[in-house]
Amino acid sequence: MRVGIVGWFGSDNLGDEILLHSLITCVRAVKENASFVVFCPNPERVAELHGVQTENMPVLRARGASERQVAVQRSIKSCDLLLLGPGTVFQERSPNLSWPGTLPMFARIIAMAKIAGTPVATVGVGVREGGTPFGRQLLRVIGAACVGVGVRDERTASHFGSSAEVIGDMAYTLPLPELERVDSGRRFALSMRPLAPELEGPLLTATSGCAARLVQEGWSGTFLPMAFGRGAHGEDDRVIYDRAFRDLLALDQTPLDGSQPLAGALRTWLQALATNQLVLGTRLHAALLAVAIGVPTVAIAYERKVLDAFVDLGLSEYVVPPDVDADTLYRKATQAAAATEEFREAAARVAAQGRVAQGFVTTLLKRLG
Template identity: 25%
Template sequence: MHIVLSGYYGFENVGDEAILLSIITALRKAKPEVEITVLSNNPASTAKTYGVQAVNRWKLKEVSAVLKQADGLISGGGSLLQDQTGMKSIPYYCGIIRIAKFHKKPVFVYAQGMGPIHKSMSQFITKNTLNKVEQITIRDEASKQLLVDIGVNKSMTVVPDPVIGLDASAFRSEWLERQAFESGYISVSVRDWPSEVNFKQKIVESLDLLARSGHNIVFIPMHDEHDEKASFELANMMSEKSLVAPGNLSIEEKITVIGQSDLLIGMRLHSLIFSAIQATPFIAISYDPKIDAFATIANQPNIGHVEKDDWNGEQLFDKAVDMLAERSSIEQALREQVMTLQSDAQNTALMAIDTFK
């Protein structure tokens, strides 16, 4: 069986690379002999990193040729069908699906988070494309409702984010081992986001209070140089000492750094997921509905939204102190919650395999 994977791959975004690793791992567990080709922005790197075939996602003749020979297309995971960050994503990913359908190949939408989809044209393209696929799995109820609202009439199944299925028990970080912290630390994942609210100052105020209370602060950039820049910006705004982990740490190392912390304060979705799979308590800071959705799934607090001025640094500090005091019970509850989700995440791969038989 030969499966083609389409997603935001090869862009050095650790969240999306973790999704790719998770899907490949789950597919190989479900069907060890499966042949996988990834549509990537950096085919050579993707092929080397994951031991797969890869073609340039922008060379549509090559994409069409590999789809013609394949048994089917997986679209996802991640937040591919949205027009929040630009108008090109939906036409591109729907275009790949339409190429697969042109070659009469089955399409499996894999654990995607949908939206926001603001423009009527974006809604039209999404609706007409998804109504032609074989199976749709999405990662939260809000995504399902959005598709229903814009007119998608296919059956949909809500499943966990693929990364939930990763087994991180054997992961380690040489960088973290070299730090030799005398006490525990709080990990922090931030990203830049346009907002009239000075949310960065709110975060800095809470981190300074936590540092004065004896906690080490470690920023963990999730999207290499982009988040590294934001992390250094906040670190430089702090009055107290903090540390910024290298942006080019591997997926496994970033999972380890977050997983071995006492608490995560995170904006990036996959920082929250990395935290959950290691049963590390987290506090979410939202910029997108997907953050709210996962915080709800994991039963962890969402302190506020970066575009709303209804929270402050002292509230974030107080919530962190409360959670650190209840850390053991929170960890146990997270562990039990994630065990169920991990089994469900593997089932998504089995569903995909069945679709292509």
């Protein structure tokens, strides 16, 4: 079986690469000899990380757009199934996108698949908040054209209608290594991403204040860089580290540094993450993977998707808004660190939701042969 995957991969955002790795792993669990072609903004980087065939996204305004369209159409026709997602692929606008965002492109991709006779499904997708009536109607049309609609959360499901199935985040299916709990003292990790100036300034004050207080009390801390902004403006977490945390926290290694193949590097990264007794995170997948391995975590909901995920996992007590102050964040951090049993239970819920997502992929692939 040949499977096409369309998403925002290759910009050195660890969360996105984990999603792609997880989906490929899920497909191969059912179809061991499956081959892939991934349509993405940075195909060379995706090929390097994942060892799969890649194509550029079929955007209309790039140099060589007509040649891209022909290549994409040919590749879609070669596929037995085209998967949209995972991740927040449906966006009408964002800091890097003007309206109408990605929706027309995805509608065009579905039209190309229809012409090619290739069935289309969504897997673990999210819809960015702030949509318009036009966008909501187009999402209904996209959903109706799919043979399966697997979405990340209830809010996204409401955009697609009754055919949508909430399967959770595809990162929940990531195979976790055997983790040894090592008594390494009080350790915490912090994930912080660049944000709009009106959000970033106060949040940096809060996170650095909380981190400084933990360090003063004898905790040791690391900074988790989750994205490096390859081809994406304002996405390099190291800018935040240099601006506010260089003198306070050590900089963690990343699975994207090329020192190991991605799968092995992820195992090493997760093993290091498991040595923490606390994680504070704006990046969604820093927070979710910490929860998946049972590490007490406080998520900072800079976007609705972060709040949705923690509410769905029964962890609404441990998610805070981006205008949180340092004292409140510290109080939530110490509350979470003491709630180890709650987070063990949450890790079990993550594993259960991962089985739901794997089941969706399995059913879809078996139905299509």
